[in-house]
Amino acid sequence: MLVAKVGLDGHDVGARVVARGLLDAGMEVIYTGLRRTPEQVVRAALEEDVDVIGVSILSGAHLAHLLKIRRLLDEQGAADIRLIAGGVIPQEDIPSLEQAGVSRVFLSGTPISEIADYVAAQAARKVS
Amino acid sequence: MNQRLDANSTQGLPAEDPATGRVGDERIRAEAARWEKDAYRAETEIHPERRSFVTDIGLKVNPLYTPADLADAGHDYLSDLGFPGEYPFTRGERAAMYRTEPFVISAYSGFGEASECNGRFRKLLDWGAEQILVALDLPTQCGYDSDHEMATAEVGQVGVALSTLADMEALFDGISIDKVKRIGTLGNSIGPIVLAMFAALGERRGLKASEFTVNLQNDPLKEYIARGTQILPAKPAAKLASDCVAWCVDHEPGWSPMTVCVNHLNAGGAGSSRATAIALANAIHYIGLLLEKGYTIDQVAPLLHMFADERHDFFVIIANLRALRRIWARMMKERYGATLREAMALRTTVYGHGQEALGEPLNNIARTAFGTLGYVLGGASYVYIASYDEAVSTPTEDSIRTALRTEEIIAHEHGFTDTIDPLGGSYFVESLTNRIEAQILDALREVEEAGGALRVIDAGLGRRWMTEGALRRQRAIDSGDRPWVTVNLWPQKPHVPNTAFRIHPDNERRQAERLRQVRAARDEQRVRRALAGIDEACRTGANMVPPTLEAVKAYASVGEIAERWRRHYGVFSPSTDF
Numbered sequence: 001m002l003v004a005k006v007g008l009d010g011h012d013v014g015a016r017v018v019a020r021g022l023l024d025a026g027m028e029v030i031y032t033g034l035r036r037t038p039e040q041v042v043r044a045a046l047e048e049d050v051d052v053i054g055v056s057i058l059s060g061a062h063l064a065h066l067l068k069i070r071r072l073l074d075e076q077g078a079a080d081i082r083l084i085a086g087g088v089i090p091q092e093d094i095p096s097l098e099q100a101g102v103s104r105v106f107l108s109g110t111p112i113s114e115i116a117d118y119v120a121a122q123a124a125r126k127v128s
Numbered sequence: 129m130n131q132r133l134d135a136n137s138t139q140g141l142p143a144e145d146p147a148t149g150r151v152g153d154e155r156i157r158a159e160a161a162r163w164e165k166d167a168y169r170a171e172t173e174i175h176p177e178r179r180s181f182v183t184d185i186g187l188k189v190n191p192l193y194t195p196a197d198l199a200d201a202g203h204d205y206l207s208d209l210g211f212p213g214e215y216p217f218t219r220g221e222r223a224a225m226y227r228t229e230p231f232v233i234s235a236y237s238g239f240g241e242a243s244e245c246n247g248r249f250r251k252l253l254d255w256g257a258e259q260i261l262v263a264l265d266l267p268t269q270c271g272y273d274s275d276h277e278m279a280t281a282e283v284g285q286v287g288v289a290l291s292t293l294a295d296m297e298a299l300f301d302g303i304s305i306d307k308v309k310r311i312g313t314l315g316n317s318i319g320p321i322v323l324a325m326f327a328a329l330g331e332r333r334g335l336k337a338s339e340f341t342v343n344l345q346n347d348p349l350k351e352y353i354a355r356g357t358q359i360l361p362a363k364p365a366a367k368l369a370s371d372c373v374a375w376c377v378d379h380e381p382g383w384s385p386m387t388v389c390v391n392h393l394n395a396g397g398a399g400s401s402r403a404t405a406i407a408l409a410n411a412i413h414y415i416g417l418l419l420e421k422g423y424t425i426d427q428v429a430p431l432l433h434m435f436a437d438e439r440h441d442f443f444v445i446i447a448n449l450r451a452l453r454r455i456w457a458r459m460m461k462e463r464y465g466a467t468l469r470e471a472m473a474l475r476t477t478v479y480g481h482g483q484e485a486l487g488e489p490l491n492n493i494a495r496t497a498f499g500t501l502g503y504v505l506g507g508a509s510y511v512y513i514a515s516y517d518e519a520v521s522t523p524t525e526d527s528i529r530t531a532l533r534t535e536e537i538i539a540h541e542h543g544f545t546d547t548i549d550p551l552g553g554s555y556f557v558e559s560l561t562n563r564i565e566a567q568i569l570d571a572l573r574e575v576e577e578a579g580g581a582l583r584v585i586d587a588g589l590g591r592r593w594m595t596e597g598a599l600r601r602q603r604a605i606d607s608g609d610r611p612w613v614t615v616n617l618w619p620q621k622p623h624v625p626n627t628a629f630r631i632h633p634d635n636e637r638r639q640a641e642r643l644r645q646v647r648a649a650r651d652e653q654r655v656r657r658a659l660a661g662i663d664e665a666c667r668t669g670a671n672m673v674p675p676t677l678e679a680v681k682a683y684a685s686v687g688e689i690a691e692r693w694r695r696h697y698g699v700f701s702p703s704t705d706f
Contacts (some may be wrong), residue, residue: 007280008272
């Protein structure tokens with residue numbers, strides 16, 4: 001699992017708490033650190049051969065960044081890497097994100113166990 | 129006193145306690161223990177306490193507080209509390225406090241383009257705001273122009289785009305900045321640029337510096353741990369921030385060029401006591417840089433404010449503010465030898481929050497009102513309040529008006545502000561104030577032993593405190609130990625409503641276009657000369673504000689100026705720890 005912050009949004013407590021929670025749930029987790037470009041996130045995901053990328057966004061720039069990451073993944077033959085998003089994302093944007101290949105959106109306030117269960121199921125699906 | 133003692137003695141109370149010099153504490157302590165055992169425990173054995181009453185900062189709350197608790201803490205009225213406007217300022221930074229003027233009604237606002245945001249500012253002032261703090265978008269805060277690659281999708285998103293002085297002029301067009309109590313912005317990593325922009329704006333208006341007041345957050349050190357808009361490595365960033373204070377001491381001593389922040393550190397997980405300790409260590413670092421330059425503590429300290437924060441426990445809010453003023457006063461006097469009242473009387477900025485939830489956002493009106501009331505009962509100087517939809521997006525016009533009205537209700541209705549420090553003397557609040565003071569000082573000692581502000585960033589102590597705390601909070605919410613209505617009590621599925629404020633989709637293109645026009649119209653030779661002046665100050669270590677002011681007046685952009693700093697000082701390296 002790669003936990004990523006894209007763009008200039010500097011609020012990474014949520015990302016770090018989720019990363020730690022998934023680590024505690026027994027997953028292998030990498031965190032990109034702040035202020036990454038979509039290109040850097042995709043490169044890191046391919047290098048580390050992750051099953052899932054989780055992008056945390058609270059600045060309102062979610063559509064542009066998430067869609068670009070999905071497109072880059074698909075272009076680089078990594079269509080099997082699941083992309084999930086977390087943070088503050090308006091309800092009306094969720095269908096467009098899901099249609100564009102973001103497999104799940106977890107809003108602020110979601111229990112970590114729910115995210116962990118989902119990520120584990122995705123990783124297992126990829127293995128089988 | 130002796131007469132009362134005699135009278136008490138005749139009623140069979142013990143004589144003066146030799147250890148504390150107080151009368152009757154032993155008797156009260158004994159009675160309180162009896163009550164707890166015979167009455168309280170007797171009842172709670174049948175009906176158990178509904179939860180463990182532990183505050184977010186880890187202090188346990190007792191069922192009841194009595195004078196014995198104050199005696200145990202060695203409470204001494206004259207030396208611990210004193211009087212408002214007098215050392216150690218526990219009861220207030222000014223003598224008359226809210227009886228002459230309530231706290232300054234303040235609004236933090238900004239979005240989209242400057243011309244559009246100007247309309248919002250005018251409305252805020254109509255609704256009674258006395259101070260406007262401009263929310264800047266992330267590209268501006270991080271030192272990028274609106275047309276930079278890193279600005280993609282972020283222009284105007286969490287604040288207004290401010291690339292050049294032209295944007296600042298449009299932002300305050302038609303607004304009499306000398307009629308507003310204070311104007312300002314955060315500008316944590318671009319302090320000299322925003323200070324120069326406000327100075328240049330006043331100059332364009334023909335105002336003397338004494339005719340308007342500028343307030344900046346300009347506290348870059350906490351960005352590395354908590355907020356994330358850092359540009360440079362921490363050491364030069366702190367130098368640039370302290371340059372702003374030095375320049376104001378020399379030119380505009382009535383301005384407030386630095387607000388040292390607790391709030392982002394606490395919000396991020398540190399808890400208010402540890403967050404306060406880190407903020408104090410940051411203040412100590414900035415002050416050290418200024419003293420090294422030859423300024424005195426009496427020149428510097430009056431220009432510094434602190435942005436206090438506690439958002440989980442109402443009574444901790446009040447006690448934290450009172451403890452912070454006392455700690456600051458004693459630190460200025462005992463550690464630095466300050467002699468001026470203004471150097472010891474800490475002015476505090478606060479931003480009323482609660483545990484705001486995404487679901488049923490109107491409930492956040494109640495939460496933020498209580499949070500703000502706590503700060504007012506604690507004697508805050510400059511008060512902001514979160515809008516009920518602020519956890520979701522830039523506040524809408526309705527929500528920010530409701531927020532301002534809430535402040536005004538607290539300022540003027542219910543008698544909240546009629547007497548000074550109304551909870552002073554409360555057994556609970558005074559006990560809490562003492563315990564929080566001790567907690568902050570212990571944490572500050574830990575920070576200083578670890579090497580102080582810069583080491584806390586590099587060695588990761590700050591981030592560790594934040595992550596530990598954030599995890600602890602998350603677990604407390606998941607387990608229900610920290611009750612949260614609509615989240616773990618009567619839970620509702622979180623969702624972000626579609627009514628969330630949105631900026632115009634053309635905003636980014638229009639802002640970039642305007643920047644191109646400004647660049648085309650300016651005197652390029654003057655810009656080049658001014659930017660060379662910035663290079664020169666980077667090399668010599670001279671105060672960065674004068675050359676930045678020259679560059680800003682030549683319409684050099686935020687990105688162009690910050691780029692000079694990046695080239696000279698290098699950039700921060702993001703931590704991948706979690």
